[in-house]
Amino acid sequence: MRLAVLGALIVLALLVATAALAVLLRRRTEALAAAQERITELEAAILRLEATAPRRTDTPIDRAAERVAPRVDPRAVWVARTAARAVVGTAGRLREGGVSGLVSASFDDLTRWVTEDRVEIERIATPDGTVTILFSDIVDSTARNERLGDKRWLKVLHAHDAVIRHAVEARRGHVVKSQGDGYMVVFPDPLAGVRAAMAIQQRIHTRRRLKSADIHVRIGLHTGRVLTHEGDYFGRNVALAARVAAHGSADEVLVSEATHEAISGAPGLAFELAATTELKGLSGEHRLWRVTGTV
Secondary structure, X not given: OHHHHHHHHHHHHHHHHHHHHHHHHHHHHHHHHHHHHHHHHHHHHHHHHHHOOOOOOOOHHHHHHHXXXXXXXXXXXXXXXXXXXXXXXXXXXXXXXXXXXXXXXXXXXXXXHHHHOHHHHHHHOOOXXXXXXXXXXXXXXXXXXXXXXXXXHHHHHHHHHHHHHHHHHHOOOEEEEEEOOEEEEEEXXXXXXXXXXXXXXXXXXXXXXXXXXXXXXXXXXXXXXXXXXXXXXXXXXXXHHHHHXXXXXXXXXXXXXXXXXXXXXXXXXXXXXXXXXXXXOEEEEEEEEEEEEOO
């Protein structure tokens, strides 16, 4: 009798668990479907904006036509693209369960990103293929997304995106990859990269929308060769920069030993030894330095 009752209870528990799992999966599917629908709408809006923008020419006829029907403001297209990237990032985090897609990326992913953007990175790099690589992401982004809700979170990501890109462009950097709240950026020299990182941290705490949402960013940088075909430089230095960022905490700018050596003594900057530690997937111990000071 007792075995029969126990068996019935087990069956009942399994049925309840199955029903709860079905509800969870349905909600996740609905959220992804809504995000995908919004992505499609934004992509269509981008195409409409670009289609209505006439080619820029210098003939009198075209200048007269432009006065009658002004060209679409390029910033409108940029805003639409930014919003689309933000929605894609949110959908990505729903699929990944909130795991940062950049600082925890695999070596294969990191190498592929460099391969896909090789031409632009070559333009930035020194003749031997050396660049300074920056990785950043928002700390505890999933929890903040849930607390703020998707609508407000997209506005936060838009403001965060504007801060990152302004600091990067002002110092001749190049965004290799962005995914939701994470960025991979390259700079032509280490001082430009570190000054951009410090500018980002300062602006994050003064931008009203980001301050009110209690947004905190971690940033890591490493300087090395990423374009050589010999040895393992092609992927290793990119991975090292990502692991430095992953080791960081809220509001920190961490740099590798190579970056520290390259800019030690630069005016306005100071350094504290943050850790001597192993980094995932990389041999040996690595000294990581916390950057302090002003831009």
